Amino acid sequence: MPADAAETRPVTPSPPLPGAANRPYPRVIRRFVRLGAREEVSRMLDRTYPADVVQIMKALSPAERKAFVDILVGHARAGSVLAVLPESLTIDILAQVSDERVAAVVSRQPPDEATLLLRLLPEARTEAVLKLLDEATSGILDRLLTYGPETAGGMMTTRFLALERSTRVSEAISRIRGEPEAETAFYLYVVDAAGHLEGVVSLRQLVLARPDQELHAIMNSKVLRARADQPRAEVADLITRYKLLALPVVDAGSVLAGIVTVDDALDAMADETTREMYRMAGLNTEDSVTSTARDSVRRRLGWMLINLGTAVLASWVVWFFEGTIAKVVALATFMPIVAGMGGNGATQALTVVIRGIAIGELEFSSAGRVIWKEILVGVSVGVVTGAVMAVIAFLWKGNPVMGLVICLAMIINLFVAGFAGAAIPIVLKWFQIDPAMGSGVIVTTFTDCFGFLSFLGIGTLLIRYLV
Amino acid sequence: MPADAAETRPVTPSPPLPGAANRPYPRVIRRFVRLGAREEVSRMLDRTYPADVVQIMKALSPAERKAFVDILVGHARAGSVLAVLPESLTIDILAQVSDERVAAVVSRQPPDEATLLLRLLPEARTEAVLKLLDEATSGILDRLLTYGPETAGGMMTTRFLALERSTRVSEAISRIRGEPEAETAFYLYVVDAAGHLEGVVSLRQLVLARPDQELHAIMNSKVLRARADQPRAEVADLITRYKLLALPVVDAGSVLAGIVTVDDALDAMADETTREMYRMAGLNTEDSVTSTARDSVRRRLGWMLINLGTAVLASWVVWFFEGTIAKVVALATFMPIVAGMGGNGATQALTVVIRGIAIGELEFSSAGRVIWKEILVGVSVGVVTGAVMAVIAFLWKGNPVMGLVICLAMIINLFVAGFAGAAIPIVLKWFQIDPAMGSGVIVTTFTDCFGFLSFLGIGTLLIRYLV
Numbered sequence: 001m002p003a004d005a006a007e008t009r010p011v012t013p014s015p016p017l018p019g020a021a022n023r024p025y026p027r028v029i030r031r032f033v034r035l036g037a038r039e040e041v042s043r044m045l046d047r048t049y050p051a052d053v054v055q056i057m058k059a060l061s062p063a064e065r066k067a068f069v070d071i072l073v074g075h076a077r078a079g080s081v082l083a084v085l086p087e088s089l090t091i092d093i094l095a096q097v098s099d100e101r102v103a104a105v106v107s108r109q110p111p112d113e114a115t116l117l118l119r120l121l122p123e124a125r126t127e128a129v130l131k132l133l134d135e136a137t138s139g140i141l142d143r144l145l146t147y148g149p150e151t152a153g154g155m156m157t158t159r160f161l162a163l164e165r166s167t168r169v170s171e172a173i174s175r176i177r178g179e180p181e182a183e184t185a186f187y188l189y190v191v192d193a194a195g196h197l198e199g200v201v202s203l204r205q206l207v208l209a210r211p212d213q214e215l216h217a218i219m220n221s222k223v224l225r226a227r228a229d230q231p232r233a234e235v236a237d238l239i240t241r242y243k244l245l246a247l248p249v250v251d252a253g254s255v256l257a258g259i260v261t262v263d264d265a266l267d268a269m270a271d272e273t274t275r276e277m278y279r280m281a282g283l284n285t286e287d288s289v290t291s292t293a294r295d296s297v298r299r300r301l302g303w304m305l306i307n308l309g310t311a312v313l314a315s316w317v318v319w320f321f322e323g324t325i326a327k328v329v330a331l332a333t334f335m336p337i338v339a340g341m342g343g344n345g346a347t348q349a350l351t352v353v354i355r356g357i358a359i360g361e362l363e364f365s366s367a368g369r370v371i372w373k374e375i376l377v378g379v380s381v382g383v384v385t386g387a388v389m390a391v392i393a394f395l396w397k398g399n400p401v402m403g404l405v406i407c408l409a410m411i412i413n414l415f416v417a418g419f420a421g422a423a424i425p426i427v428l429k430w431f432q433i434d435p436a437m438g439s440g441v442i443v444t445t446f447t448d449c450f451g452f453l454s455f456l457g458i459g460t461l462l463i464r465y466l467v
Numbered sequence: 468m469p470a471d472a473a474e475t476r477p478v479t480p481s482p483p484l485p486g487a488a489n490r491p492y493p494r495v496i497r498r499f500v501r502l503g504a505r506e507e508v509s510r511m512l513d514r515t516y517p518a519d520v521v522q523i524m525k526a527l528s529p530a531e532r533k534a535f536v537d538i539l540v541g542h543a544r545a546g547s548v549l550a551v552l553p554e555s556l557t558i559d560i561l562a563q564v565s566d567e568r569v570a571a572v573v574s575r576q577p578p579d580e581a582t583l584l585l586r587l588l589p590e591a592r593t594e595a596v597l598k599l600l601d602e603a604t605s606g607i608l609d610r611l612l613t614y615g616p617e618t619a620g621g622m623m624t625t626r627f628l629a630l631e632r633s634t635r636v637s638e639a640i641s642r643i644r645g646e647p648e649a650e651t652a653f654y655l656y657v658v659d660a661a662g663h664l665e666g667v668v669s670l671r672q673l674v675l676a677r678p679d680q681e682l683h684a685i686m687n688s689k690v691l692r693a694r695a696d697q698p699r700a701e702v703a704d705l706i707t708r709y710k711l712l713a714l715p716v717v718d719a720g721s722v723l724a725g726i727v728t729v730d731d732a733l734d735a736m737a738d739e740t741t742r743e744m745y746r747m748a749g750l751n752t753e754d755s756v757t758s759t760a761r762d763s764v765r766r767r768l769g770w771m772l773i774n775l776g777t778a779v780l781a782s783w784v785v786w787f788f789e790g791t792i793a794k795v796v797a798l799a800t801f802m803p804i805v806a807g808m809g810g811n812g813a814t815q816a817l818t819v820v821i822r823g824i825a826i827g828e829l830e831f832s833s834a835g836r837v838i839w840k841e842i843l844v845g846v847s848v849g850v851v852t853g854a855v856m857a858v859i860a861f862l863w864k865g866n867p868v869m870g871l872v873i874c875l876a877m878i879i880n881l882f883v884a885g886f887a888g889a890a891i892p893i894v895l896k897w898f899q900i901d902p903a904m905g906s907g908v909i910v911t912t913f914t915d916c917f918g919f920l921s922f923l924g925i926g927t928l929l930i931r932y933l934v
Binding site for chain 2: 348370
């Protein structure tokens with residue numbers, strides 16, 4: 001067996017051995033692609049890490065990329081490469097490849113990667129590709145595709161090692177030798193005759209055990225597990241919190257159905273981060289730098305129309321004070337300051353609280369204390385920035401009362417910002433709604449409306465000193 | 468050896484075996500704590516996963532928590548528990564414990580966890596605790612503490628298995644038996660006599676090899692590695708991208724100095740997410756729901772004063788048009804709409820582009836195309852929402868020109884929003900500045916100023932139709 005197994009094995013089980021530190025040579029590959037030297041390109045691919053192929057593709061012109069993709073798809077490691085390329089790029093590649101070639105790639109992928117790939121195809125093509133596969137493979141993939149893409153079932157692979165409880169250590173070791181394609185051989189799962197998950201043995205324990213021991217004697221029988229329908233975020237959280245390398249997934253009847261490995265948890269975490277930030281900005285999770293302008297417009301328009309509604313609400317508050325503004329136009333000049341400071345203060349409070357909820361720190365501090373603290377911070381920041389602004393307004397307009405009005409309005413609005421920024425995500429969470437969901441817009445609606453109300457309201461009360 | 472090694476081993480190497488599915492029983496523990504039954508609490512801790520201790524602590528009153536902490540710190544697994552509790556809570560716990568007890572905990576922790584814990588102490592206490600440790604341990608920790616907390620060196624553990632290239636497989640296996648505390652025994656590193664990293668062997672390869680083979684014959688000699696001073700984000704990225712379980716860290720002379728394991732990469736990713744979201748909101752990374760109001764005010768005030776400056780800039784634009792507003796007060800009513808829609812559109816463009824940069828998708832699409840797309844999206848959204856707003860303004864004010872003015876201003880401002888939202892993070896990235904760094908404020912300054920300029924400017928041009 002060659003020393004570098006990861007390079008020559010046709011299917012690279014993930015996570016593979018940390019090897020092949022070879023950097024890709026985009027220039028050399030580019031020359032070979034131009035020359036149409038398929039053999040040489042293929043041989044360079046043998047020595048390139050899947051994750052590095054994206055660097056190569058970046059260096060190619062569209063025509064060269066087409067030729068390169070043609071070679072890549074025929075390569076034994078095409079599946080591993082397609083699994084790590086940016087999704088939009090994989091979709092482009094799949095679009096230029098026949099169903100037969102997709103089927104050939106899929107048949108060599110581990111089931112979790114194959115499922116991810118099939119999900120990127122239009123439904124009709126998925127069906128067509130499944131028909132081209134052998135019955136066993138298409139059966140497994142068909143079943144995996146029934147799970148939602150954001151559940152444990154949708155993330156899991158079916159390539160795991162499960163042996164019965166009475167298996168001897170020596171036999172288990174020879175089974176590992178015989179199944180080089182099991183997703184991770186770091187854990188060996190122990191099941192009963194009906195496939196129910198009973199325990200787990202680490203490869204390390206196997207190495208340390210006597211060859212004639214039976215698995216049930218060395219297994220750990222208290223195994224953390226996920227249900228197949230459990231949300232992806234929870235699976236990633238379990239793997240992170242309990243520092244696992246793999247988490248077994250069981251179906252409704254406690255039968256071991258698959259495993260989710262730590263590398264999938266890392267991918268899921270990146271996706272969840274995107275979702276959290278997108279939700280704060282009111283973006284659809286499908287949106288990205290690579291989606292077309294038409295798709296982005298369609299996805300963002302609804303949210304922007306809601307924004308328009310909340311903005312009209314704020315402008316309605318201003319309309320209420322048109323009489324005051326007509327008398328003291330300078331008030332209009334300072335309106336953006338009150339609104340802007342409130343919006344920024346609220347965004348800060350909101351971000352801290354949403355992160356606190358996401359990483360579990362807020363659970364620990366009481367919600368009431370956190371809201372109270374953000375109010376205190378808001379008022380303190382309001383007093384300092386309000387005082388600075390009062391001096392600016394006095395110097396600008398020559399009227400100390402104008403300084404007083406804007407200072408008071410800023411303090412009140414940063415009070416509102418602290419309260420709304422902390423309370424709204426906590427309340428959303430309480431109602432089991434994603435706390436990031438649109439909270440940005442709700443909170444700035446609050447600060448806009450209360451900002452204008454307090455600023456123009458105080459201005460109206462003190463109008464005799466302003467005109 | 469008992470079946471569940473993770474439970475009884477005093478130091479739990481991470482990542483441990485996925486076992487101990489026992490849920491904590493906060494109520495039962497609470498009763499034992501009240502009764503002062505140290506033995507029982509200690510025995511329950513034996514069977515509790517470190518990550519679940521936070522649930523127990525949540526259920527306790529302050530007095531009970533103090534009593535519980537006293538038992539916890541004396542427990543063999545105190546180190547693993549302190550390593551997974553929220554940082555603020557660990558700091559509280561350390562504050563109520565003597566240097567001697569901290570030293571006892573640290574001496575039983577793996578070096579990476581010990582370093583993290585020591586970093587939470589005030590510097591003088593760190594020195595005091597180090598003096599209480601045996602020379603070998605304090606030497607290792609002293610060296611690890613010299614690396615920045617956000618570098619590979621600051622994340623790594625020194626508990627790895629490194630054997631010389633001529634070691635036989637049989638001997639390697641017995642070495643594994645002898646060192647149950649090695650951080651992960653999934654990889655075995657191969658070094659030369661001077662400690663230079665030469666290769667890696669997976670435990671799996673070891674199991675499959677003949678006992679008399681020498682390690683160099685089965686090792687993978689192309690090993691991905693990190694330099695000790697490499698930033699944490701890069702280390703996490705390498706581990707994610709190449710799907711590694713552990714990454715060796717070498718010092719300036721290529722000598723193997725430690726390893727970073729995948730669970731540390733998961734923690735680092737969560738920290739990097741916080742940083743990205745915080746930077747967008749202009750927050751200091753130290754800020755959190757658990758920091759005191761005084762600390763938060765100190766950390767946020769500088770940024771809010773910068774915000775005040777940019778807000779004054781926007782209000783200066785409005786001041787320029789005070790004459791127009793004096794004649795047509797209704798313009799003041801619609802100002803918040805132009806600014807609000809521009810700000811939200813910019814936040815959407817910004818979030819998509821910052822995420823695109825973070826997950827590497829933007830690298831692939833050309834920056835020019837992304838900026839152009841966001842402009843197109845902005846203008847399209849501007850046309851639709853502007854038309855809706857034109858109708859609202861007409862119905863509200865009975866003047867079709869007012870509708871036209873706000874519609875045009877919204878289109879222009881959403882053009883600016885798309886351009887600035889996409890271009891500013893790309894330009895920051897170009898200058899090797901974190902693209903999230905304050906881009907929120909820069910972008911909304913753009914949309915505020917251009918929004919008021921276009922709205923009030925067009926209003927001034929068409930003023931004869933508005934009065």
